[in-house]
Amino acid sequence: MTTAVRTTGRARPGRAVLAAETRLFLREPGSLFWVLAFPTLLLVVLGLVPGMTQPDDDLGGRSFVELYVPVSCLLAAIMAGAMALPTVVATYREQRILRRIATTPARAGHVLGAQVVLHGTAVALSVVVVLACARLVLGVALPAQLAGWGLAFLLALVAVLAVGGLVAGTAPSVRIATALGTAVFFPLMFTAGVWFPVSGMGGALRDVVAATPLGAAALALEQAQAGVWPDAVHLLVVAAWAVGLTAVAVRCFRWQ
Amino acid sequence: MALIEVRGLRKTYGRTVAVDSLDLDVDEGQVVGVLGPNGAGKTTTVECVAGLTRPDAGTVSLAGHVPWRDRGPVTRLLGVQLQSSGLPAKLTAREAVQMVAACHDDPVDPDELVDRLGLGPVAGTRYAKLSGGQQQRLAIATALVGRPRVVLLDELTTGLDPEARRRTWDLVRDVRDAGTTVVLVTHLMEEAQQLCDRITVVAGGRVVAEGTPDEVVAGRSAATTMSFLPTAALPSGALDGLPGVVGVRRAGDRVEVTGSDDGVRAVLRALTAHGVEPAGLRVAASTLDEAYLELVRTTSLSTAPASTAPVSTVAEESR
Numbered sequence: 397m398t399t400a401v402r403t404t405g406r407a408r409p410g411r412a413v414l415a416a417e418t419r420l421f422l423r424e425p426g427s428l429f430w431v432l433a434f435p436t437l438l439l440v441v442l443g444l445v446p447g448m449t450q451p452d453d454d455l456g457g458r459s460f461v462e463l464y465v466p467v468s469c470l471l472a473a474i475m476a477g478a479m480a481l482p483t484v485v486a487t488y489r490e491q492r493i494l495r496r497i498a499t500t501p502a503r504a505g506h507v508l509g510a511q512v513v514l515h516g517t518a519v520a521l522s523v524v525v526v527l528a529c530a531r532l533v534l535g536v537a538l539p540a541q542l543a544g545w546g547l548a549f550l551l552a553l554v555a556v557l558a559v560g561g562l563v564a565g566t567a568p569s570v571r572i573a574t575a576l577g578t579a580v581f582f583p584l585m586f587t588a589g590v591w592f593p594v595s596g597m598g599g600a601l602r603d604v605v606a607a608t609p610l611g612a613a614a615l616a617l618e619q620a621q622a623g624v625w626p627d628a629v630h631l632l633v634v635a636a637w638a639v640g641l642t643a644v645a646v647r648c649f650r651w652q
Numbered sequence: 653m654a655l656i657e658v659r660g661l662r663k664t665y666g667r668t669v670a671v672d673s674l675d676l677d678v679d680e681g682q683v684v685g686v687l688g689p690n691g692a693g694k695t696t697t698v699e700c701v702a703g704l705t706r707p708d709a710g711t712v713s714l715a716g717h718v719p720w721r722d723r724g725p726v727t728r729l730l731g732v733q734l735q736s737s738g739l740p741a742k743l744t745a746r747e748a749v750q751m752v753a754a755c756h757d758d759p760v761d762p763d764e765l766v767d768r769l770g771l772g773p774v775a776g777t778r779y780a781k782l783s784g785g786q787q788q789r790l791a792i793a794t795a796l797v798g799r800p801r802v803v804l805l806d807e808l809t810t811g812l813d814p815e816a817r818r819r820t821w822d823l824v825r826d827v828r829d830a831g832t833t834v835v836l837v838t839h840l841m842e843e844a845q846q847l848c849d850r851i852t853v854v855a856g857g858r859v860v861a862e863g864t865p866d867e868v869v870a871g872r873s874a875a876t877t878m879s880f881l882p883t884a885a886l887p888s889g890a891l892d893g894l895p896g897v898v899g900v901r902r903a904g905d906r907v908e909v910t911g912s913d914d915g916v917r918a919v920l921r922a923l924t925a926h927g928v929e930p931a932g933l934r935v936a937a938s939t940l941d942e943a944y945l946e947l948v949r950t951t952s953l954s955t956a957p958a959s960t961a962p963v964s965t966v967a968e969e970s971r
Contacts, residue, residue: 407728412754416740416747423742488740496737499702500798501727501755 409502410509417510421518427480431518434475435468436525443534455596458622462537463593465530466545466617470552470588470610472522476515477556478563478581484511485564486573489650508649512557519553540623544616548626551634552613556584558641565649587611594618606630609637653713655680655802655833656701660710663696670696672857673710678802683824683834685848687841689948693857694837695735698804701835702732714802728756731800733791735807741780745771748779749793756798765793770819784811792820796827803827806837821846841941851940853947860947869943874898874910877938878919880930881906890926894918898946910938 422428439461442448448460455463485508488494494504530536539545559580567573585591588610595618597605605611612633616626656678663671671693678684686694699705700712703719703726712719719726739748749766753759766775769789774782782790788811795803808824809817824847828834838844844851845865853861853868861868869875873896886907891900896915901908909919916935923930 406759407755407757409755412751415754416743416751419747420740420742491738491741492736493738493740495704495734496739496794498704498723499727499730499732499734499737500752500794501724502751503723 407501409500410506413497413502413506414510414513417507417514421514424480424484427476428518430475431472431480431515432522432525435472435522436529438471439464439468439526440529440533449534449536455593459536461530461534462621463589463595463618465526465536466549466614466621467589467593468526468530469523469549469617470556470613471585471590472519472526473549473553473556474581474584474588474610476519477553477558477560478577478584481511481515481557481560482564482567482573482577483570485561486567486570490570508561512561515557515560516553523549539617539621541620541625544625545620548613548616548620548631548634551631551638552610552617554638555609555613555634555641558638558645559584561645562641562648565645583608584610587614589614607633609634609641612637653716654678655715656835657713658697658701658710659712661697661700661707661712662709663693663700663705663707669857671700671707674854674857674859676852676859678833678835680801680833681828681831682849683828683836683847685844685851686835686837686854687839687844687851687944688854689839692854692948694854695806697854698806698835698837699734702730702734702804703727704734728798729801731795731798731803733795733803733805733808735810737791739779739787739790739794742778744776744778745782745786745790745793746775748790749797752794753797758799759797760799762793762797765797768819768823769793770816785813785816788812789816789820792823796823800832802833802835804835804837808836808838809840809843817843841939841944845940853944855948860950861943865940868947869938869940872938872943872946873912874942874946875912875938876916876935877908877910877942878916878933878935879903879906879908880933882923883929883931884927886923886926886928891919891922894922906932910942 442464443461451457451459488507494507497504497507527538531538560577563573563576563580567576587594587605587608594602594605594611594614606615612630616630616634619626619630654677656676658674658676661671661674674693674697676686676697686697688694696705700707701714701719703723706720714726715729717726743751746762746766749762753762763775766772769792771786771789771793774786779787779790792805792808795805805824809820812820821843824834824836836843836847848865850862850864851868852859861871863871891897891909894915895918896912897909897918898915899910909915920930
C-alpha cells in the first residue's frame with residue numbers, strides 16, 4: 397500500500413466527516429429523545445410513584461429507584477447501540493452513501509468511527525443527566541465506587557455498540573437492520589434488568605443473565621453503586637463480550 | 653505512458669459478462685468520452701478506474717497507482733460522479749460540498765462552485781429535498797471540489813434541462829482548460845461531439861471504435877450521406893449493390909444514400925448511366941449519431957446473447 401501522506405495540506409478527512417456527522421446526528425430528534433431524554437424521564441416517572449424511593453428490605457435495604465439508576469444508564473446505551481446506530485449505518489449503505497464517501501479521501505471507516513464517537517458521547521451525556529437527576533431529584537447517592545462503576549459501564553457500552561455494529565454491518569437493508577435491532581433490543585433490555593432487577597432474579601435465571609454482557613454489567617454497576625469494587629468475574633464477562641463482539645462486528649462488516 | 657491505462661479489463665456478474673478484454677488510454681489533459689448503449693459496460697469500466705470495483709482480470713493504472721488498492725493517493729487525485737451513489741438525506745447542499753472540500757488539500761471554494769452549478773438558491777436545502785437535477789449537479793460539485801487531476805463523470809447531464817446542460821458543459825470546458833483530465837461516460841452524441849477530444853465507443857463490453865469524433869465518423873462505411881431529387885424515375889434497385897454504398901432509402905421524393913466517398917462517386921456515375929440527374933444534390937459528412945448507431949448495431953448483431961443483456965443494470969443491482 398502506498399502511503400504518500402501529505403502533512404502540509406489542509407486535508408482533514410476524519411474531522412470533516414465527524415463535523416458533518418455531528419450536524420446530521422443533531423438533526424435526528426427521535427434518536428436524541430430515546431438516547432438522551434428517555435432514560436432520565438423513565439427514572440423520574442418511576443421516582444414519582446409512591447414507595448419507589450423508600451428503602452425496601454426485600455431489595456437489601458435499597459429503594460427500587462436506586463436499583464433502577466444503573467438500569468436507566470444501560471437503557472441509554474441500548475437505545476444508542478441497538479436502535480439508533482444500526483439504522484444510520486444501514487441507511488448509509490442502502491442509499492450508497494458509503495460508496496460516495498469511498499470515492500473521496502475519507503474512508504467509510506471514518507463514517508463508522510464518527511457514528512461510534514457520536515453515539516458514545518450521547519450515551520455518556522445521558523448517563524451524566526441520569527446520575528444528576530437521580531441525585532438532585534430523587535435523592536439517590538452517586539455511585540460510591542465511581543471508578544469501578546465507570547469501568548463496568550464503559551465495557552458495557554463497548555459491548556452494546558459492537559452489537560449495533562454487528563447488526564449494521566450484516567443487515568442487507570434498512571428494514572432488516574431495524575428488525576434485527578428490535579430483535580436484540582428486548583433481550584438486551586431484559587438482561588439489563590429493565591423489567592426486573594438482575595440481582596433480584598433467582599437461581600438458574602440469574603446465572604444465565606449474569607453470563608450476558610448487560611446482566612454482568614448490571615451486577616457490577618450495582619456493586620459499584622453500593623461502594624464495592626465490582627467482582628472480577630462480572631467485569632471479565634463484560635470485557636470478554638466487548639472484545640469478542642467487537643472482533644466479530646469488525647470481521648463481518650460489509651461496506652456495500 | 654497514459655495517465656489512465658486500462659488493459660484487458662474483464663468483469664462478470666454471475667453469468668453476465670459486463671466488460672470483456674477492454675483497453676482504454678487517457679492522456680493527461682484530454683477529455684475522453686466513453687460512449688455506448690445501456691449495458692455496454694461503461695459504468696463497470698468507470699467503477700474499475702475509480703477503484704470501487706475490482707475486475708476479474710486485466711489491469712488498470714491511474715498515474716501509476718492501482719485504483720482498488722492505492723485508495724489514499726487515488727482518491728486524492730480523482731474526482732468521481734457516479735450514477736449510483738447518494739448523500740445523507742439531511743445534509744444540505746453546501747454542507748455536502750464543504751465536507752468533501754475539507755477532505756482535500758487544495759479545494760475549490762465550495763460556495764463559488766455551488767453558485768457555478770446554479771445551486772446557490774438551494775445551498776441551504778437538504779439533499780432529500782433537492783430535485784433530481786439538483787442532486788445530479790451536487791454530485792458534480794462534490795466530484796470537482798477537490799481540484800482533482802482526473803475527473804470521472806458518469807452520465808453527467810442525465811436528468812438536466814437544456815439550460816443546466818449547457819452550463820454543465822461550460823463547466824467541463826473550464827475544468828479541462830485548467831488542465832484537468834476528464835473521462836465522460838455518455839450516450840448523448842451531442843455531448844460527446846461538444847466536449848470530447850477523443851471518444852471510445854463500447855458495445856457488448858468491448859471497444860468497437862476509438863479516435864477523435866471526426867475519425868470515428870470517417871472510419872465508418874457510412875461516413876457520408878448524400879441526398880437528391882431524381883429528375884426522372886429511377887429504376888428500382890439501380891443504386892443497390894454499388895461499391896461503397898451502404899444504404900439507400902427514399903425520404904419523400906428525395907433519395908438518401910449513405911456510404912463512403914467512393915460510394916458517392918459510384919452513385920453519380922450510375923445516375924448518369926441511367927440518364928437521371930440529381931437535382932438539389934446535398935453531400936454531407938455523417939454525424940457522430942449515425943456512425944454510433946452503425947457501430948452499435950453491427951456489434952449487437954455479432955455478439956453473443958449473454959453480453960447484450962442490460963449488464964450495467966445488473967451490475968448496479970448486485971452492489
